[in-house]
């Protein structure tokens with residue numbers, strides 16, 4: 001049973017409530033993302049103790065997931081990934097309590113599994129027959145896998161220069177791949193233009209409200225794995241920002257239902273690449289929205305997102321948390337993939353390497369203190385990116 005009740009607009013424009021038994025994408029009034037809402041008062045009856053003995057996947061938090069009576073989650077075992085105490089890497093950086101949240105162990109090798117498990121579950125419940133999305137690679141792989149598991153068709157639009165393993169893996173799960181000249185934003189336009197007349201269910205980042213619900217389980221898990229406390233810092237590679245927005249939402253929900261006390265929240269750090277850092281630039285300028293980044297380029301495909309529709313939510317979370325935003329070079333992030341691999345035995349995508357580069361910077365500049373608890377989000381594995389190492 002879930003306490004899911006309705007959707008409303010994240011911008012505060014006042015639109016809604018919207019009925020989750022119907023398909024909803026962006027807010028019809030202001031065009032910004034909708035978010036899922038729960039009966040938080042009633043959810044105070046839900047006790048942490050009920051988690052004992054549940055399956056170690058993200059649906060263990062089903063009371064706070066977007067499920068309506070009769071819905072069955074489409075699951076491949078995503079979530080409840082290891083939280084590793086990275087003692088050797090921490091030692092090298094002078095940090096006693098550095099942890100790696102290793103999202104590479106999810107189905108299809110990245111944290112995108114969480115978002116797609118939730119989104120495809122809702123899409124199926126809403127009668128969709130074809131899932132469509134633009135992707136840098138990992139989200140497309142996850143969408144293809146969950147669509148296959150749900151018995152739905154999947155259309156993935158990738159930039160033409162996407163790495164071959166991403167293209168191959170979409171096809172492995174029976175998805176159709178369209179290669180698009182340009183970046184993920186161009187792929188997004190083509191997905192919408194092609195899919196709208198055909199009734200495809202578009203699961204673009206933050207344009208549908210449920211991927212963020214899957215990603216928010218990273219916040220529930222961190223709290224559970226840290227014994228219902230939270231770390232001082234969360235360092236998170238950010239493209240569209242679903243995970244960061246989701247975790248911030250999870251912390252608010254856990255406070256509202258009495259699982260965490262207020263004042264415990266971590267400082268949130270957005271990490272981007274020097275060649276595509278719209279959120280970092282907006283943070284430094286004190287802006288509420290992030291202008292499009294021209295000529296975006298980086299080896300971290302997932303960070304090559306020149307414009308994020310949830311930019312204001314990312315910036316709000318960083319600021320409310322007292323966190324920061326850091327841009328790192330491609331050379332450093334690739335070196336740091338190797339550091340994570342060789343010191344901890346963990347397979348890190350360049351995005352994970354970028355998170356380490358940001359931590360290194362924040363330790364060197366004295367912002368992160370040696371005794372503080374720091375979580376590095378390794379959002380995906382190295383396997384599909386070996387070309388950057390070669």
Ligand SMILES: Cc1ncc(COP(=O)(O)O)c(C=O)c1O
Pocket residue numbers: 110136137138139205237238239240241242243301302303305349351352379380381
């Ligand atoms: C490995 C990896 N890390 C981080 C990101 C950025 O994720 P988001 O767009 O949710 O911020 C992506 C997106 O493709 C990714 O594949």
